[in-house]
Amino acid sequence: KNRGRLLINCADQPGIVAAVSDFLYKQGANILESSQYSTDPKEGTFFMRIEFECEGLKEKKSNVEENFKEIASTFGMEWSFTFSEELKRTAIFVSKELHCLRELLWEWQSGDLITDLALVISNHEECREIVESLGIPFYYIPANKENRPQVEKQQLELLEKYEIDLIILARYMQILTPTFVAQHPNQIINIHHSFLPAFVGARPYERAYQRGVKLIGATSHYVTNDLDEGPIIEQDIMRVDHRADVDSLKKIGRSIERSVLARAVKWHLEDRIIVHQNKTIVF
């Protein structure tokens, strides 16, 4: 398809929208969707996402990128074009709990997650069958606190070999080292099973039960080196009451985790998310 997306951020100033839209018009592109946000019209940062259609984009695209450099440099922009014919390549990391993986596979099969699902890596064998039955390579890499460096080395080699753009931690339950994270900035999406910043860290449902909350939630976020402190992409909650024990909370939570993670991944794949400082702008 002839679709492209342009993401921009720069210091806010008059004339950005005019310059960019005029540029796209002259390339023969028709703007389908355009979103913008400024942290502050005076001295703030300006963000923009444009989705456009352009006849013969495949042939034109390197040209378009080249031509854009002039505007970009005028306004001091950080920017990137993506083209819908170039699918992002995704790896899923999973552990024993498979509900998030299943949801992602399902949405992928039904065409709702448009990505090249390149491989699944797990420290358990539980999901091998379901993954391989879909023709997706599965790698079993046992992981624990002791062997983290070797495990991550293997994982990073696989990610490189498969040219991965996005890593989804679908309840992977292992902490990644700064080395690993540094190689994939804003490319690792995790699902945490609480409405952050409540219940950072381990065993959130047990702690939610102890605290007697009336809502439980889940949070998808980009992974940074601060545990559960990365930029939040999406959150949701459901009501619970005193009758729910820890197992009930986990069960209710699973359905929240599934949908929250799937939405975050979808937005990432559609280039709708810009990370600014430790927050996300979701267009």
Added chain:
Amino acid sequence: KNRGRLLINCADQPGIVAAVSDFLYKQGANILESSQYSTDPKEGTFFMRIEFECEGLKEKKSNVEENFKEIASTFGMEWSFTFSEELKRTAIFVSKELHCLRELLWEWQSGDLITDLALVISNHEECREIVESLGIPFYYIPANKENRPQVEKQQLELLEKYEIDLIILARYMQILTPTFVAQHPNQIINIHHSFLPAFVGARPYERAYQRGVKLIGATSHYVTNDLDEGPIIEQDIMRVDHRADVDSLKKIGRSIERSVLARAVKWHLEDRIIVHQNKTIVF
């Protein structure tokens, strides 16, 4: 303040965004918020709302409007500018149930509804005190099925005298004639106490109770000549269960009605709503 808004619709075609944003740039305006939507990039209708800031807008504004005509005619646009220093003038129609009126007055007092609240008209005396205590003119016009023409004549005279731009039916409970409606196209907002199109017409809570629904709702919409069939602006619902009798439904419903109507009015006052055919685009 130096804020303005521009609303546009026209046949979709390349170059609209470029032309409009270039125009605003040349008038010295900085775009604060911009939203657009196309029913179909090929042969669809294109809609756009831009909020901008412009030094000395008060002096420039007739000039800006004049200058825009050229672009507008090139693209065959319907368009309008509004300027935040020109407050919309609002009339509230209310009957015996005052919860929606109270919510609107409250939001207006706390600065969340930015409008010139010019008068309140009721067919009952219940709210006179609360309205007059805020310094808002109150008119008591008894209304029923028999005297509708005379009543509407009086009402229309008041609306004209007070130069009203927006009429809010805050549970007014009287049907307006086509004559009345025709004079205020897309300027009358009603709150209907069901999630339309369920329970069109009278006594929706009673019918919701009979049907045994598990959700009750409210809908704000522009008034047209088809009862409860006008363009929907906003809807919301709350859960109910078998224990709720009709009175409980009404009580729960009141809090939905309050917030749904207040949101719709706010969006109208901020020029966020475009009516297209029988639907709304809410930017």
Added chain:
Amino acid sequence: KNRGRLLINCADQPGIVAAVSDFLYKQGANILESSQYSTDPKEGTFFMRIEFECEGLKEKKSNVEENFKEIASTFGMEWSFTFSEELKRTAIFVSKELHCLRELLWEWQSGDLITDLALVISNHEECREIVESLGIPFYYIPANKENRPQVEKQQLELLEKYEIDLIILARYMQILTPTFVAQHPNQIINIHHSFLPAFVGARPYERAYQRGVKLIGATSHYVTNDLDEGPIIEQDIMRVDHRADVDSLKKIGRSIERSVLARAVKWHLEDRIIVHQNKTIVF
């Protein structure tokens, strides 16, 4: 396990709770959960659901039922005991759209739907593989408006052969005849893809799109002979806006349908639902 449930309804009058709880106490049962509802303390109908645990229930159960008849007759009760060791036997009817089937199979596999899933019947072959891979018998019975009597004859024979207690229409998309419905009163659960009573009948998402609603929903209900008019068990909604076309509505709707149907089925399997006139009491 030694769990049982008792469902009761009768004319409301003093002493019911005392008599029933005293009875269970004397049988050696410990009440785990008890819910009650009266349409009106004076001359209303009283409903009660008790879940209890009782040592050696398997041996005692026919005795318990026999002994209860005296109380039942004193108060003029309709009543039934169910015992958790006797699983309900379920049939799923499905057509081409498999999301509801998948959700049910998934919840069943993970132990959240406790039932004997006896067979799946479809008028298409799409789901054969997924069903048979779980060891569940699959029957392909092509159905259309013309061959309805023969189709239903086959279906009814299968339901009888498999001793089915519950029929789930997981987007089956065929209308059942009164003959069929009459044989399974309050035993057929359908999922309708709108928040009833809005958009009764065919193509609800298309009509929701036309009407421009801001919420779409789904409704699970018992099937009666009035299309989409049976007792509502559960409903839910999600927000949509002007950008959603019919395909987007369908996609969003699928996730509502999945969870609404799964909840309704779960409550039925746990004997939490009592049908009274055309409404449900869900304990």
Added chain:
Amino acid sequence: KNRGRLLINCADQPGIVAAVSDFLYKQGANILESSQYSTDPKEGTFFMRIEFECEGLKEKKSNVEENFKEIASTFGMEWSFTFSEELKRTAIFVSKELHCLRELLWEWQSGDLITDLALVISNHEECREIVESLGIPFYYIPANKENRPQVEKQQLELLEKYEIDLIILARYMQILTPTFVAQHPNQIINIHHSFLPAFVGARPYERAYQRGVKLIGATSHYVTNDLDEGPIIEQDIMRVDHRADVDSLKKIGRSIERSVLARAVKWHLEDRIIVHQNKTIVF
């Protein structure tokens, strides 16, 4: 009216429901609503709330209480009867932000909060007029960190003088000392402007903004000596996105705070809440 409520908790064991319901039957009471919960059928704690109607309850009530002591002692119950003719006496503490106070006054006027609203205490004069216009005594007691002991002494004297049963902190913004709290165990309801345990302490909206959460919430809880750590009664949330600045969060938050506090107060007044350890059971 002839309504009463009985709240019970004791070690779980067979026969409790039978004994209590038989007792009420013999007093001539008809059970309108009955709820129960056990932390664990084996060795857990059992909780029960019964609402009943009883002809001539006013005359009988001391008798009923006296007679119940035998059962209570058999099962080792903590218990209390309340009678709807004896209204709870309520004090509201408020500071400068009046939205929660307004909501409570409104619900009280419309008959949704059934209590004897005895007085309002504030450390500011803002709400005097609105409170006194409803005929409710208003006390202005300036409070700050320095004069806390004297302030609380005054407040406690007023609470005693007015025989207050329930204290509502409707955004009071002052910390109460252990002395104050100790005199009103489980009788002080606070509204905290975040979904606890996220953002305990001061300036939650500012911190929610910093963290970039996609949901903001409010929590009503009983006040204990651990700041924002008391038993949670009710919570709710609303969605926000990157466009919301701190002021927008506060504005959205106000509507959540209003409804969450009003629900918690209503449940308390209806004796629906039992505090167990640091959690609530809400029947």
